Amino acid sequence: MFLLLPFDSLIVSLLGISLTVLFTLLLVFIVVPAVFGVSFGIRKFYMNTLLKVFAWATLRMERGAKEKNHQLYKPYTNGIIAKDPTSLEEEIKEIRRSGSSKALDAAPEFELSDIFYFCRKGMETIMDDEVTKRFSAEELESWNLLSRTNYNFHYISLRLTVLWGLGVLVRYCFLLPLRIALAFTGISLLVAGTTVVGYLPNGRFKEFLSKHVHLMCYRICVRALTAIITYHDRKNRPRNGGICVANHTSPIDVIILASDGYYAMVGQVHGGLMGVIQRAMVKACPHVWFERSEVKDRHLVAKRLTEHVQDKSKLPILIFPEGTCINNTSVMMFKKGSFEIGATVYPVAIKYDPQFGDAFWNSSKYGMVTYLLRMMTSWAIVCSVWYLPPMTREAEEDAVQFANRVKSAIARKGGLVDLLWDGGLKREKVKDTFKEEQQKLYSKMIVGNHEDRSRS
Amino acid sequence: MGSRGSHAARIPDADGLRRETGFSQASLLRLYHRFQALDRNEKGYLSRMDLQQIGALAVNPLGDRIIESFFPDGRMRVDFPGFVRVLAHFRPADDEDDGSRDPKAPEPLNSRMNKLRFAFQLYDLDGDGKISRLEMLQVLRLMVGVQVTEEQLESIADRTVQEADEDGDGAVSFLEFAKSLEKMNIEQKMSIRILK
Numbered sequence: 001m002f003l004l005l006p007f008d009s010l011i012v013s014l015l016g017i018s019l020t021v022l023f024t025l026l027l028v029f030i031v032v033p034a035v036f037g038v039s040f041g042i043r044k045f046y047m048n049t050l051l052k053v054f055a056w057a058t059l060r061m062e063r064g065a066k067e068k069n070h071q072l073y074k075p076y077t078n079g080i081i082a083k084d085p086t087s088l089e090e091e092i093k094e095i096r097r098s099g100s101s102k103a104l105d106a107a108p109e110f111e112l113s114d115i116f117y118f119c120r121k122g123m124e125t126i127m128d129d130e131v132t133k134r135f136s137a138e139e140l141e142s143w144n145l146l147s148r149t150n151y152n153f154h155y156i157s158l159r160l161t162v163l164w165g166l167g168v169l170v171r172y173c174f175l176l177p178l179r180i181a182l183a184f185t186g187i188s189l190l191v192a193g194t195t196v197v198g199y200l201p202n203g204r205f206k207e208f209l210s211k212h213v214h215l216m217c218y219r220i221c222v223r224a225l226t227a228i229i230t231y232h233d234r235k236n237r238p239r240n241g242g243i244c245v246a247n248h249t250s251p252i253d254v255i256i257l258a259s260d261g262y263y264a265m266v267g268q269v270h271g272g273l274m275g276v277i278q279r280a281m282v283k284a285c286p287h288v289w290f291e292r293s294e295v296k297d298r299h300l301v302a303k304r305l306t307e308h309v310q311d312k313s314k315l316p317i318l319i320f321p322e323g324t325c326i327n328n329t330s331v332m333m334f335k336k337g338s339f340e341i342g343a344t345v346y347p348v349a350i351k352y353d354p355q356f357g358d359a360f361w362n363s364s365k366y367g368m369v370t371y372l373l374r375m376m377t378s379w380a381i382v383c384s385v386w387y388l389p390p391m392t393r394e395a396e397e398d399a400v401q402f403a404n405r406v407k408s409a410i411a412r413k414g415g416l417v418d419l420l421w422d423g424g425l426k427r428e429k430v431k432d433t434f435k436e437e438q439q440k441l442y443s444k445m446i447v448g449n450h451e452d453r454s455r456s
Numbered sequence: 457m458g459s460r461g462s463h464a465a466r467i468p469d470a471d472g473l474r475r476e477t478g479f480s481q482a483s484l485l486r487l488y489h490r491f492q493a494l495d496r497n498e499k500g501y502l503s504r505m506d507l508q509q510i511g512a513l514a515v516n517p518l519g520d521r522i523i524e525s526f527f528p529d530g531r532m533r534v535d536f537p538g539f540v541r542v543l544a545h546f547r548p549a550d551d552e553d554d555g556s557r558d559p560k561a562p563e564p565l566n567s568r569m570n571k572l573r574f575a576f577q578l579y580d581l582d583g584d585g586k587i588s589r590l591e592m593l594q595v596l597r598l599m600v601g602v603q604v605t606e607e608q609l610e611s612i613a614d615r616t617v618q619e620a621d622e623d624g625d626g627a628v629s630f631l632e633f634a635k636s637l638e639k640m641n642i643e644q645k646m647s648i649r650i651l652k
Contacts, residue, residue, distance in 0.1 A: 112636060117645075128490065446604070
């Protein structure tokens with residue numbers, strides 16, 4: 001039997017008023033600035049406050065760890081094993097020298113001990129290799145009050161736990177509904193806006209409207225994630241007829257770049273909500289969506305891209321040549337397809353600050369929805385975007401060398417490790433050409449010497 | 457909550473493993489995380505394919521042989537204890553005086569003899585305790601690929617077996633193998649130090 005409290009109606013009306021106030025505030029402080037592209041600086045202020053709180057929290061943790069003589073979990077992003085950076089030749093020579101009872105000048109051809117080098121190198125890679133660790137989230141040195149990033153959470157102090165609990169409350173009960181509402185607004189505006197614009201006849205007015213509809217909706221989405229983005233060197237922003245190339249960490253990269261520029265996108269056709277968005281977007285703007293089967297046909301892809309790029313009035317294409325999401329500590333091999341087309345390449349480096357929320361999408365661990373929920377319950381997404389000066393393929397370069405050059409530039413600017421390996425290694429096996437390199441080096445050691453001896 | 461627990465309680469039979477392999481608690485934890493990272497589908501064990509996915513291992517000419525060493529007796533899976541037991545061979549030698557060790561206790565996995573045995577089994581493809589000339593040839597072929605002719609390789613294999621073979625049976629037994637490497641600083645060359 002429910003007892004209706006005397007002030008029940010009061011509570012309901014209070015709730016109604018507060019919700020209305022909340023949404024009005026939403027509109028004024030978030031959506032309107034997004035529409036016009038201005039900012040009140042609320043997010044920057046929020047970020048600075050958070051930094052202060054994190055610094056305090058880390059101090060408390062360190063103090064607590066010292067008191068209890070705990071080892072604070074130190075990140076091992078440099079690898080868990082001690083490695084010697086010596087070459088194959090040096091190592092094998094050293095192994096032979098240490099074991100050989102023969103005179104040093106009689107260079108032996110092959111020794112039973114040579115196997116030790118390969119054996120140890122192989123074991124080292126089993127214990128720790130450069131690629132596998134790029135596909136798990138980065139570990140942090142300080143704690144950002146998100147239990148998901150704290151791998152070594154011991155109970156340190158009451159104050160810290162209370163703070164963490166408060167954080168959970170704020171993030172899940174206040175920020176999450178706000179962000180979902182914003183995201184909903186942004187996406188529905190995007191779909192509605194682009195569909196409406198699609199009905200207009202082709203012309204300058206349509207383009208103008210399309211551009212602003214896209215920009216506006218992306219800005220709302222940016223605020224939906226509380227993404228605090230710092231753009232550097234905006235004078236190098238991609239121009240029409242070029243290709244914009246960036247390192248890939250998560251699907252959010254698209255939102256981040258597209259909120260500061262108007263791009264034509266390239267990607268697979270998805271089903272569901274993504275499909276609806278894609279179909280609506282392509283009505284207003286010439287994005288290039290491929291059917292799943294077409295992606296495998298590289299020539300078809302290249303042909304469509306070339307057609308798009310040759311029309312100098314067409315928008316810059318946005319491509320992520322790594323082909324998969326990496327955890328933002330390194331840049332992996334760029335697929336050469338987009339570099340064969342011959343257009344000007346505008347490289348962009350994106351670096352996320354992991355302190356506020358890990359943006360990496362580990363697609364083997366989380367689905368899209370789980371991932372977005374994780375994003376929306378983090379504190380914020382803070383990142384820096386650097387627009388690098390445009391690059392073109394030189395006469396003597398082939399597509400692969402050009403791709404590597406662009407990759408190095410992006411890695412250097414973003415402070416990421418430049419890796420030779422293919423991001424596809426996440427899913428497929430490595431090519432045999434790399435193994436042949438090793439075999440060639442070793443063969444020179446055991447047969448090359450033989451030739452020297454026969455000559456003398 | 458972090459889906460990867462950091463507590464040693466998650467490692468099955470942690471104490472037993474520590475005693476058997478000699479790894480410290482921290483090292484065991486690191487290796488456990490590594491095991492989980494390699495076990496992409498979270499099956500709880502590793503198959504040959506999981507290890508073959510490691511790019512840097514696949515380009516190692518002896519990569520397949522090394523992977524085989526994790527799957528003795530024709531097994532198809534290796535669980536975490538098996539994984540750690542193999543890696544224990546590469547633990548740097550302990551500083552303790554040999555005399556202080558209980559002679560009845562089994563030899564530690566990272567002793568000189570056990571490291572040599574591990575290297576020996578990379579050569580001994582059929583596991584019969586001897587490296588025949590054919591096996592030597594096969595391993596050499598793995599290491600050089602197509603870069604060396606058959607004749608050159610055969611002469612190298614012949615010479616190596618001849619030099620090491622003492623009892624003249626045309627094959628290198630484990631003792632002959634160990635004898636030919638007696639001056640080698642095995643401890644250093646077959647050791648991998650895990651950072652704290």
